[in-house]
Amino acid sequence: VKARPLLFLIVFGAAARLFADPGVSVGGAWLRAVPPSSTATAAYMTIQNSGTSSVRLVGAETAVADSVEPMITTRKEIDGQTVVGMETVPHLKIPAGGRLTLAPGGDHLMVMGLKRRLHEGDQVTFVLVIEPGHTRLQVTLPVLRQPPAR
């Protein structure tokens, strides 16, 4: 019981130091659990930019996959019907004083070439790369089957 405040200080202190510098913070991050036969999944989160200029999420690094790339979900009308697709984009913008929401069915970080099976409940570390300044932001993502309850 005594260790708790200390643990809290360590965790909170580390997070605060990591996030304070670029003025960018991450909330609600998670990685979708996928079946064993799938080599790709997606990471979701909300990135808040409290700074006075916009920043760009250009990608992420993780030990569990070959690559992590920003993707947008496109919706096109083809022959009168909605066709969804994905497109790799060089970056996703986070406006000054605004936020970027990566959510199922929308913009996301596509995680390709999974190197190991991800089980529900696993915790996976991502290092987000934010430009300008090549800021590296470490985030821990729980592996979930469904979006976390709000």
Add this chain to the structure above:
Amino acid sequence: METPPPKRLPKAVAWLAAASLLAGLAVAGMAWAALTPAAPYRFHGTSYTDNRPMPDFQLTDQDGRPARLSDYRGKVVLLEFGFTNCPNVCPMSLGNLAILNQALQPGERQKVQVLFVTVDPQRDIPATLKEYMPFFDPSFRGLTGSPDQIAQVAKQYGVYYRRLPIAGKPDGYTMDHSAYLYVIDPGGRLRVTYELDQLKNVAPAVQDIRQLLHSA
């Protein structure tokens, strides 16, 4: 001298009159209900009233056995097109269909079948689908076929799909595809479609499925 009127009779008559009045009202009510058409049920998704059975198809299921749409006559079929390497929309919608399936009563669940037809038959062979489908729900079935067979089924449903190369990954590709759930009634007719995004809340679809099960 006049005899006093019998006391019991009027009471009995009154009861009888009241009872026949009630019975009459009940009969009239039933007749009214039977003769007045109920307001038609309004589906939450896009409703189809063609009343035409969908063409049968012959594909291969995750166990390598032939699978036809007609195998599922008597059930409400929830059919979607996708591919197993789809990182975003497919696992989202199959996850939501699993929630939908659990929201049904066990008796209803036996009369509902989720089918996932791959638009990537080159990579999605039966063995791949056999690993993929039970992750979401043990009752879900994955279907594949030759590229020609898939193209034909896609055409029947008006489904669009195409391969897209991934920049910097010469061997990799992803797929663009129509994102709808097709709801086929127990008689094999296409009745409702939803955009897959609409399934984030399963309650309206559950209501629609119940309507199809109970009006069959």
